[in-house]
Amino acid sequence: MRIVLRILFVFLLITASLSAKNDLTLSTTGKIAGRITDTNTGEPIPFVTVMVVGSSLGSASDIDGYYSIINVQPGTYSVKASAIGYSPVTIQNVKVSIDQTTKVDIKMTDASIQGQEVVVTASRPLIQKDVTSTTSVVGDQMISELPITEISDVLQLQAGIVVSPGGDIHVRGGRSGQVTYQIDGVPITDSYDGSNIMDVNSSAVKELQVISGAFNAEYGQALSGVINLVTKDGGNKIRGSLQMYSGSYVSTRENIFWNIKKINPVAIHNFEGSLSGPIFPDKLFFFTNIRYYNNAGYLFGKREFLVTDNAAEVPNSGGSEFTIKQSGDGAYVSLNPSARYYGQGKLSYNLLPELRVGYNYMIDRQNYKIYDNYGIRLTPDNNLDRFEKSYSNIFSINHVISPKSFYTLNLSYYFKDYRHWLFEDIYTSNPVQPTLYIDNTISQTPPYSYNVGGTNYNRFTRNSGTYSAKLDWSTQFTQEINIQFGGEFKRHQIYFQNINLVPMVDANGLRVTPFNVVIPPKSTTNYDEYLKNPTEASGYVQAKFEAFSLIFNIGVRYDLFSPDGVVLADPSDPNILNPLKPSNKFNDSNGNGVLDQGESVKSVQDREKYWYTDAKTKSQFSPRIGLAFPITEKGVLHFSYGHFFQLPRYEYLYTNPEFELGVGSGNQGLFGNADLNPQKTVKGEIGIQQQIGDDIAVDVTMFFEDFRNLTGTQSEEIVVFGGAATYSRFANSDFGFSKGVIAKFSKRFSEGLAANIDYTYSVTKGNSSNPADARNSLLGGALPETYITPLNWDQTHTLNISLAYSKPGDFGFSIIGNLFSGQPYTPAVNKNTRVTQNAFPRNSDSKPTIFNVDLRLYKDLMIGETTLSFFLKVFNLLDFDNAVNIYSDTGDPYFTFPKYDAERINPRLYYNSLNDLYTNPTFFSEPRRVEVGVSYNF
Numbered sequence: 001m002r003i004v005l006r007i008l009f010v011f012l013l014i015t016a017s018l019s020a021k022n023d024l025t026l027s028t029t030g031k032i033a034g035r036i037t038d039t040n041t042g043e044p045i046p047f048v049t050v051m052v053v054g055s056s057l058g059s060a061s062d063i064d065g066y067y068s069i070i071n072v073q074p075g076t077y078s079v080k081a082s083a084i085g086y087s088p089v090t091i092q093n094v095k096v097s098i099d100q101t102t103k104v105d106i107k108m109t110d111a112s113i114q115g116q117e118v119v120v121t122a123s124r125p126l127i128q129k130d131v132t133s134t135t136s137v138v139g140d141q142m143i144s145e146l147p148i149t150e151i152s153d154v155l156q157l158q159a160g161i162v163v164s165p166g167g168d169i170h171v172r173g174g175r176s177g178q179v180t181y182q183i184d185g186v187p188i189t190d191s192y193d194g195s196n197i198m199d200v201n202s203s204a205v206k207e208l209q210v211i212s213g214a215f216n217a218e219y220g221q222a223l224s225g226v227i228n229l230v231t232k233d234g235g236n237k238i239r240g241s242l243q244m245y246s247g248s249y250v251s252t253r254e255n256i257f258w259n260i261k262k263i264n265p266v267a268i269h270n271f272e273g274s275l276s277g278p279i280f281p282d283k284l285f286f287f288t289n290i291r292y293y294n295n296a297g298y299l300f301g302k303r304e305f306l307v308t309d310n311a312a313e314v315p316n317s318g319g320s321e322f323t324i325k326q327s328g329d330g331a332y333v334s335l336n337p338s339a340r341y342y343g344q345g346k347l348s349y350n351l352l353p354e355l356r357v358g359y360n361y362m363i364d365r366q367n368y369k370i371y372d373n374y375g376i377r378l379t380p381d382n383n384l385d386r387f388e389k390s391y392s393n394i395f396s397i398n399h400v401i402s403p404k405s406f407y408t409l410n411l412s413y414y415f416k417d418y419r420h421w422l423f424e425d426i427y428t429s430n431p432v433q434p435t436l437y438i439d440n441t442i443s444q445t446p447p448y449s450y451n452v453g454g455t456n457y458n459r460f461t462r463n464s465g466t467y468s469a470k471l472d473w474s475t476q477f478t479q480e481i482n483i484q485f486g487g488e489f490k491r492h493q494i495y496f497q498n499i500n501l502v503p504m505v506d507a508n509g510l511r512v513t514p515f516n517v518v519i520p521p522k523s524t525t526n527y528d529e530y531l532k533n534p535t536e537a538s539g540y541v542q543a544k545f546e547a548f549s550l551i552f553n554i555g556v557r558y559d560l561f562s563p564d565g566v567v568l569a570d571p572s573d574p575n576i577l578n579p580l581k582p583s584n585k586f587n588d589s590n591g592n593g594v595l596d597q598g599e600s601v602k603s604v605q606d607r608e609k610y611w612y613t614d615a616k617t618k619s620q621f622s623p624r625i626g627l628a629f630p631i632t633e634k635g636v637l638h639f640s641y642g643h644f645f646q647l648p649r650y651e652y653l654y655t656n657p658e659f660e661l662g663v664g665s666g667n668q669g670l671f672g673n674a675d676l677n678p679q680k681t682v683k684g685e686i687g688i689q690q691q692i693g694d695d696i697a698v699d700v701t702m703f704f705e706d707f708r709n710l711t712g713t714q715s716e717e718i719v720v721f722g723g724a725a726t727y728s729r730f731a732n733s734d735f736g737f738s739k740g741v742i743a744k745f746s747k748r749f750s751e752g753l754a755a756n757i758d759y760t761y762s763v764t765k766g767n768s769s770n771p772a773d774a775r776n777s778l779l780g781g782a783l784p785e786t787y788i789t790p791l792n793w794d795q796t797h798t799l800n801i802s803l804a805y806s807k808p809g810d811f812g813f814s815i816i817g818n819l820f821s822g823q824p825y826t827p828a829v830n831k832n833t834r835v836t837q838n839a840f841p842r843n844s845d846s847k848p849t850i851f852n853v854d855l856r857l858y859k860d861l862m863i864g865e866t867t868l869s870f871f872l873k874v875f876n877l878l879d880f881d882n883a884v885n886i887y888s889d890t891g892d893p894y895f896t897f898p899k900y901d902a903e904r905i906n907p908r909l910y911y912n913s914l915n916d917l918y919t920n921p922t923f924f925s926e927p928r929r930v931e932v933g934v935s936y937n938f
Contacts, residue, residue, distance in 0.1 A: 028185040028230050028408075030096040033068035033479075034104040036061045036081060045083060045108055053078040053090070054236070056353040059403050066479045071398065071406045072096045074139075074207040074230050081106045088117045095122075097137045098209045098228055099216075101130045101546070125634070126697035126748060127689045130544075130551045132626025133213025133640035134160070134685060134701055134742070140206050140232070145804055145814050147856035147873045151202050155227065157802065157816065159742045159758040160212045160703075162795045164823070165884040170793045171212050172705055173738025173764035174224030174681070177649055182228045184360055185470070186394050186412045189221065191492050191534070192464045194649050197416050198364035198390035201342045203241065203274055204289040206232045213685045213703070214640035217540040217555030217624045218472070218486060223646045223681040223707070231360065233348050234285030238277035238938075245270050245871070245933020249298045249926075251879050257921050259300040259332040267296040268931060272342075284349045291342040297334035298929075299371040299921050301380040304328040304911055308436075309379070309453040310443035311910075322446045324910055325453075333380035338368035354400040363391040373920045378450045378911065384458070386420040405475040410468070417463035422456045426501065426517065437501065439515040446910050448902050448917060457501040457517060464494045464650075480547035487539040493531070494650055496657075500526040523577045523658070525669070530657040534650060536561040542624075553626035559645050560619040565653050565674025566612035571729075572721045574659035574671070576604060576611050580721040615653075615674035620645045634691035638701075641684035648676040652711045652730045652771060665724040667717060670775055673730040682706045687742075699744040710734035712768050713775040714786055728775040736766020736791060749806065756802045764794040769843075790824040790843040797821040809862050816854040822847030828888035845891055850882040852925065866938040875929040882925035893923040 032052070036045045044065025051058035052069060054077075061067040069079075079091045086108040096102050104122060128135075136158045148154055156163050160172045168176035177194020180187055188197040209228035211219070219226045247268040251260045272291035279286055306327045314321035346360045366388040376383045392414035400406040423435040440454035472486035501517035520526040542555035568574055573581045579602075582593040586601045595601070624642035631637050655672035662668035687701030712734030717726040740762030747755045768774060769792040799819040806812035824843035858871040887896035899918040 028098060028182075028228070029071050029073055030098060031068060031070050031101045032072055032077075032079060032094060032096060032104055033066070033101050034106060036065045036067065036083075036106045036108060039107040039109045040113075045086065048081050048083040048086075048106075048108070050079060050081050050106075053080050056350075062479065064479075068476050068479065070404070070474065070476055071400060073233070074098050079104055079106075081108060083108065085111055087111045090117060090119045091122050092119065093122045095139075097128075097139075098207060098230060099135070100128055100137075103129075123694070126691045126695070126746065127634055127636055129628060129630050129636045130546060132551060132553045132628045132638050133211060133215055134687065134703075135213065136210045138208045138210075143202050143205060143208065145806065145812070145856070146802065147814055147816055147854040147875065148202065149873075149875075151200055151205060151208065151229070154202070154208055155210065156818075157800050158210045158212070159744055159760050159798075159800070160225075160740075160762075161210070162793050162798065162820075162823075164793045168793075171210075171225035172683075172703060172740070173736070173762060173791070173794070174705065174707070175710065175769075178223040178646060178679075178681075179225045179227055180219060180222035182226065183362070183392065184229070184231055184394055184396070184410075185408065185472070186392075186410045186414075186468065187221065187470075187488075188392055188412075188414050190416050190464055191466060191490075191647070192416075192462065192494055192496075192650050197392060197414050198362060199340075199342075200229050200231065200362065201272065201289055201291045201344070203243070203272060203291075204231050204287075204344055206230045213701075214624060214626060214642040214644075214683050216553055216626070217542045217557040217622070218484065220488075220538050220540070220557055220559055220622075221536075221646050223644050223679060223683075224705070231344065231346060232274075232276065232287050232289075233346065234276035234278065234287045236278050236281050236285075238275075240273065240275040241935060241937045242273045243270070243933060243935040244272075245873075245931045247873075247929060247931030249928065250930045251927035253879065253881055253924075253927055255915075256881060256919060256924055257298055257300070257927055258302065260298065260927060262332075264296065268929070269294050270931075270933070279347075282350065284347065286348075287344070287346040289342070289344040291340070293340040293342075295338050297336040297338065297369075298927055299334070299336040300332045301335045301377040301383075302328075303331045303333050303380050304378040305452050307379060307381050307438050307453055307455050310438075311446060311449075311452040312442075313444050319447070320908065322444070322910060324446075326911070328378075334369075335371040335376060335380055335383055336369055338366060341365045356398040358394075358396045358398075360394040360396075361391070363389075365389045371922060373922060374917075375451050379453055382422065382453075382455055384420045384422055384456055385424075386418070388416070388418050390414070390416040404477070405473075407471065407473040410470040412468045412470075413465065414468075415463065415465040417461075419459075419461040421459045426459070426519070436514055437517045439503065439511065442515075446908075448907050448914060449910060450912055450917065459497075459499045459501065461497045462495060464492060466493075467491045480545060482544040482546075484542045484544075485540065488537065490536040492534050492536075492650070494534070494654070495531050496529065496651075496654065498528045502526055523660070525656075525660045525662055528656060528658070528660075530654050532564045532650065532654055534562060534564040534653075536647065549630050551628035553624070553640075555624045557622045557624070557645070558619065559622070559647075559678070560617065561647050561678075562617045563615045563650075563653055563674045563676075565615045565672075567615055567673065567675045568659060569611060569613050571718050574720070574727070575661055576607050577658070578661075579607065618647075618678055620678055620680075631688075632690070635689060637686075637688050639684075639686045642682075644681045644683065646679045646681075648679060648711045648730075648732075652676060655730065661720065661725060661727060666726065667728060667775065667778055668720070668725045669727045670713065670772060671727055671729045676711060676730060677709055677732045679710050679732070680708045682708075695748050695750040697744075697746050699742075699746075701742045703738075703740060703742070705738040707734075707736045707738075707766065710736070710766075710768075711771040713772055714768060717778070728778070730771060733774075734766065734768045734771065736764070736768075736788070738762060738764040749804075752806050752812075754804045754806075756800075758800050760798040761796065762794070762798070763796065764791045765789060766791050769793070787841075789841060792823060792843065794824055794843070795820055809860055809867075811857075811859045813858070814856045818850070818852045820850040822849055822883075825886060825888055825891070827891065847886050847891070848883045848893075850884070850925070851880060852882065853877040866936065869935045869937070871933055871935065873931045873933075875931075876926060877928065879928040880925065883923055884925055885920070885923040894919060 036048045046063045048061040059067045059069045081089045162170045181196045207230045211226040246266045270293045274289040276287040309325045311324045344362045348358045394412045397409040437455045443452045468490045470488040502520045503511045504516045538559045540557040545552040622643045626640040628638045653674045683705040685703035689699045691697045709732040714733035715731040744758040801817040804814040827840040855874045861868045883893040
């Protein structure tokens, strides 16, 4: 109740202070503004009606000729100005983007002189003068022209973004999960691990915005950046598209990838379509989008063994002879297939001219597998099946109170479920048709060989659902001043279950034959399960000042969260079900540590009264500031600075929720910490943008980011009662920084040609790349030393080049080129280096440089007002074997010293070669992928 009262107090305080004057363009809309003057005299014209053609949006110029139209959805419009005594003027091709002001100055001529309506085609300036932090905007036309498959491919092209080998996105040096994702103004970041709830189909996106600078106070729960997606809407015209393509991997790298020379023209296939239009003209509109995508994969194994096969050492052979049961059919089996199903339905209803309501439903399902080089390559039937399902419901109300004020209310629920298992059904105490699991410990793998047989016992399920209410209020207070405020409340439901099945035993404690499994008791470390309901709330105030050639943004944000968790009152005795201290086992009245006569045994209920304490509620104020100063007619200097707050990911709060210890001595586990503090970043930048001529612009920006209170395990191990065992616990112990320079060159379409080049130089360092790094060092026998080193995703040099040529209605092409310096790694100790543990500083060497080229060609055929387009897309056009990973003892993706040692002794090999074993295909980038397709737009 105290939390609710605090939320209400903050919200009412903001409302009271701004009830008379409020606004800034909201996170999914932009603004059109400018001045209307007389063509002949240059004098301002007051009381001119300015309307966005085809909508109810409009405004009137003031006494000084200034006007502004707020609450404009991103897109391309025509703007019409009308006044008594003047010829009407229509400005076409006015482009509006998220959070930006599109300046449209209009000159009007006396009707007695002109007599006819004037139509002007606007040319959007390359420099957006009201943007105070680095912001990239990509429209739907550009998305459709690039050689991409997913929206994530577009993100990787933005300056300051680095992608790790695992596919995680890092913005300006931040960890993965430090980005907030928004769809149609609603944050949809997965609170469990900071990932995206769902991938929106690229053909459904109207505009993509990436903010990597110090973003405004309206955006929260992010340390590194904001990714904003606005999906398409229906209109008064029926529009639609159909697209189909298929393809295969076409590569000569059979020395790396098995079965790669076999070309299957439908190994990759995609079907998608969209339809939009009116249900009731001018009132009710719809937009729908569906997609099915299947990729058979390129990482193959070979079914040499079934899961029931095994290898056994011949007795008294000294490990040189093995008998092997081999029952496989020798077929090649994909070990990384994936299938995706996507659907979206969106309704928009103009209930009143000033009131618009909408509903947006999206669903995204994926089934896939992940490659494992050693465990499953010759026993592919032991590869876990993985399933993801996500959906979101967004109900929105957009209400224009007056020409200067409006609000947006978003009510949403989004959900993500992930699970994996080997077999869907398992053996229970009353089986009907049990699945046979095979004992992994039976098979004895020969030296220098892949594993034989066995089954994976792990079953994992986790899902997170979030109810959210978000209100944003906006008013154009004066021509120069905008003020915006808002608030949001979230309630999460996070479910987690991780089970490692255990052997079934008979009455004598012996494993049954044939081998099978049971679900272990919840009191053991083989069964973790929890259901948590944390809550979050926030409020913000943001002001924007535009006058005297100066744009000034200032804001403050307040965040609060209640973690719904507990911490141990006595960390030295963690497991309530299996206490270690005598005083926790029984009422040890005389303190001798022995259960004496008359002393009662304590129950779990007795211990619950004092065992835990509730985690504390956390809150923080975060100020933000931004400045843009036009230095020439086509140049602007910008500066931004801010403090940013993000909750620790809930997976780190609730790890090992029962605080169970392993068996034995040494470090016995990693515990969550529900009392983790928020993570913080202080970031800033300064940059200059300059337009050159009519179609070229350059942008140079210097940035810094300072990370503090990041989740880690660097703190001292906790000693368990008795002193023999310890455990680790997550804490706010990690820190780091990032700094760099970004230079961008852009040439927009002129004479059919467009080009973009961006180069990023950056340095990213910290004490730890992963929250568990320090504990992992301990388990590996090294000291968890605390010093600043490059983080795993530190990429010193990043160069992206995109080039496009288009002849409308005929043909065109686009090329994307990427050049990345190698990310760091820690050289491993081996006998040839003659050094000991910790001899090499962490991440003291770099992987090889990566170079890649992608291509798209298309040919259009105009059929009336429709377009039939044939296209070809080639990814990794040159089929380079870029090394995304390497052997840490050599820095090479092909060679490692254990392979050298094996070649010297020439061991007996039973079913694979040394080249097979030591050539790991996951060390290399995806081979050349070719897709051919056709699309029809109407």
